[in-house]
Amino acid sequence: MRRLRIITLPYLVWMVVLVLVPTLLILLLSVTNLDIYNIGPFSFVTEGFEELTKPLVITAMKNSVRLSLLATLICFLIGYPTAYFLANLKTSKKTMLITLFILPVWSNMLLRIIAWETLFFPNSILNMFGISLNLIGTDVAILIGMTSMYLPFMTLPLYSVLEKMDHSLIEASKDLGASNMQTFLKVTLPLSLSGVVSGVIMTLLPSMTAFALPERLSGGKTLLIGNIIEDYFMKTSNINGGAMISIALMVVIIVLFMVVVHFDKEGETLI
């Protein structure tokens, strides 16, 4: 099999060009006035750093951190019991149910956000049932939206570790006198830690960087860091500022990525 090693070479080159090169490029763009669409001489600038102290950007960062942490906590509190319940069902049932659980992810996310948006206006289809919500612009609207979008990302890694868990360990723990709660805290939870880590990060990162979701569900009122990045790169062409904010974001991502790698080297809990 050793002679097959050569096959990985093109992939290595591909990943270096598409992952490593752009990362260095963003780093370069964050501290220079290089015009990426019209390469020419460039010099170092410090305007990028000023971006990180702008009140608008700081507010967006605070919003991102607050809302993504809350959304992740909610997803964990719902996702863990769900994964636990599904993983302990009979084989034939659980495969079907977990597949059904992931299915909504395959339906267009923007449309699902729009569906929530219509429900959050006072005048909505819910009026048929005598319900009228007025949630657009509130954190609650964003959190419901995030939970609805990212809950499967939390649940799937948890399900895959809980499903593989050796059941006799739980029985052993109970035989040895541990209560249900003790068994859960001292056996089940520690054994599912790699799934918890993957689930938390797979929920935290997309909710932290979402931009279409907060834009729609807050009525444009609540800005997240993703909104600033989109605005700088796509609308106002502030590449230098956008790159600087992306670098700040990447620092967070790299730390979280290292945590995942520590618990799950080959990414077995990622799918």
Place this chain on the structure above:
Amino acid sequence: MSLLKKSPLVMITSFAFFIIYLPILIIMLFSVNSAEKDYSFDSFSLKWYVEMFEDPQLFEAITNTLMIAFLSTLIATIVGTFTAIGIHSLSKKNRTNMMILNNIPVINPDIVSGISLMLVFSLLPISFGMNTMLLAHIFFSIPFVVLTVLPKLKELDPNLYDAALDLGCSRFQAIYKVIIPSIKMGMIAGALIAFTMSIDDFVISYFTSGQGFQNVSIWIYSRIGRKSFSKGVYAYNTLVVFVTVGMLLLSSRIGKRHLIRKEER
């Protein structure tokens, strides 16, 4: 477990299903709602299912989406499978390092991948449009194929490949006739994930398509709240949901038959 102890778990699980399925049900309801506005239900109508084909820009976005999804899935499945075979043959340390690299696009938020690809593509001598979007979709699909194929390779007896070579197979034949059939299920799973990731991708497509070339998500984003937003897109999404459910039911039946046949042996 007694029913009483189970019931909080059942309740939470039901709530979880409710919160992720509600928007899909709402979209389905909108797709058969004759009203122009989304806040009232007038009467049952299939007119949006016709509209889907008659709005030229929406129809073009749908064909673009499907074309990109088929092409990127095909290419990513082939490339990803060979890459996984290569990664599997590496030493343990190199394999771990390659997998860390492989998982970067999986964990990386879409907005970071999107901007990264946009910047690299602007350096390369290709114009933004279908090609760049296709490359981007292949880029984010391959890691999923690698992740689904690799566990199947681990289950494989490592001597099989060498045995095939000893018995006179060429290297390509050994891969094609021995390895591929044993990892088929992993490839199918990977292709399924790749296809579904591609068909509803918004963020990465948005950053890598430039002006002019739209998939359904970009079409939606550029029209939310405008008059040109055709409700035909609700019909399209509903059809996609039904087709995916159908495909899943079919694959689970094939999977079961596969299992039964294995047991009979």
